[in-house]
Amino acid sequence: MKLTSAEFALGVAALRQLPKEVHAEVAFLGRSNVGKSSLINKLCNRKTLARSSTTPGKTRELNYYLINKQFYFVDLPGYGYAKVPEQIRSSWGKLIEQYLKTRENLSLVVQLIDSRHEPTELDMMMVGWLEYYEIPFVVALTKSDKLPRSKMPTYLKNAQAGFARFSFCRDVIPFSAISGEGRTELLSIIAKHIVAAD
Numbered sequence: 192m193k194l195t196s197a198e199f200a201l202g203v204a205a206l207r208q209l210p211k212e213v214h215a216e217v218a219f220l221g222r223s224n225v226g227k228s229s230l231i232n233k234l235c236n237r238k239t240l241a242r243s244s245t246t247p248g249k250t251r252e253l254n255y256y257l258i259n260k261q262f263y264f265v266d267l268p269g270y271g272y273a274k275v276p277e278q279i280r281s282s283w284g285k286l287i288e289q290y291l292k293t294r295e296n297l298s299l300v301v302q303l304i305d306s307r308h309e310p311t312e313l314d315m316m317m318v319g320w321l322e323y324y325e326i327p328f329v330v331a332l333t334k335s336d337k338l339p340r341s342k343m344p345t346y347l348k349n350a351q352a353g354f355a356r357f358s359f360c361r362d363v364i365p366f367s368a369i370s371g372e373g374r375t376e377l378l379s380i381i382a383k384h385i386v387a388a389d
């Protein structure tokens with residue numbers, strides 16, 4: 192798939208503000224600082240489309256980007272930032288779960304996990320929700336440029352084995368916003384799911 196245009200469409204702070212379900216949506220999910228904005232920017236070949244925030248945990252909205260005037264990328268609020276008060280944290284959780292549970296036009300979720308660390312409890316909780324709500328997802332192992340090359344094959348095999356029990360997991364892909372590793376692969380999976388949704 193060629194990505195020909197990408198533009199910010201709207202920010203959504205509450206479910207009632209969600210746009211009509213006319214376009215397919217691909218949502219990006221991950222803890223704050225995992226590299227979500229950088230990944231979206233890299234997919235779109237743009238430097239500052241999605242704001243790479245200097246303050247982790249700051250994005251509280253679902254940010255909608257219209258791609259190829261045809262479908263949306265949805266940047267979901269990052270989770271797991273320790274300094275966020277409990278009350279706000281639980282309202283984020285509710286917003287994300289309601290979104291995943293109710294969104295009819297959600298075609299695919301890209302679940303981001305930092306390739307240098309084991310998935311966190313919250314990462315696994317999100318993956319559990321995706322499986323439970325029967326939403327196809329792909330795992331992007333971010334910042335792969337920071338892993339030694341020699342460790343990648345074993346690492347990837349283990350990660351793939353770890354997600355094998357999830358029947359809605361479509362693939363596990365190392366991704367680097369710096370080198371562009373995984374970009375073509377991820378775009379091709381996205382393209383497949385957008386088509387399937389039409």
Ligand SMILES: Nc1nc2c(ncn2[C@@H]2O[C@H](COP(=O)(O)OP(=O)(O)O)[C@@H](O)[C@H]2O)c(=O)[nH]1
Nearest residue numbers: 223224225226227228229243244334367368369
């Ligand atoms: N080395 C490396 N750093 C990355 C990569 N992706 C993101 N980062 C850095 O990780 C930090 C958080 O990235 P950001 O995209 O804002 O994460 P977000 O909070 O999930 O949106 C920033 O300092 C980025 O420069 C990557 O692929 N490789």
Ligand SMILES: [Mg+2]
Nearest residue numbers: 227228242244
């Ligand atoms: Mg971000």
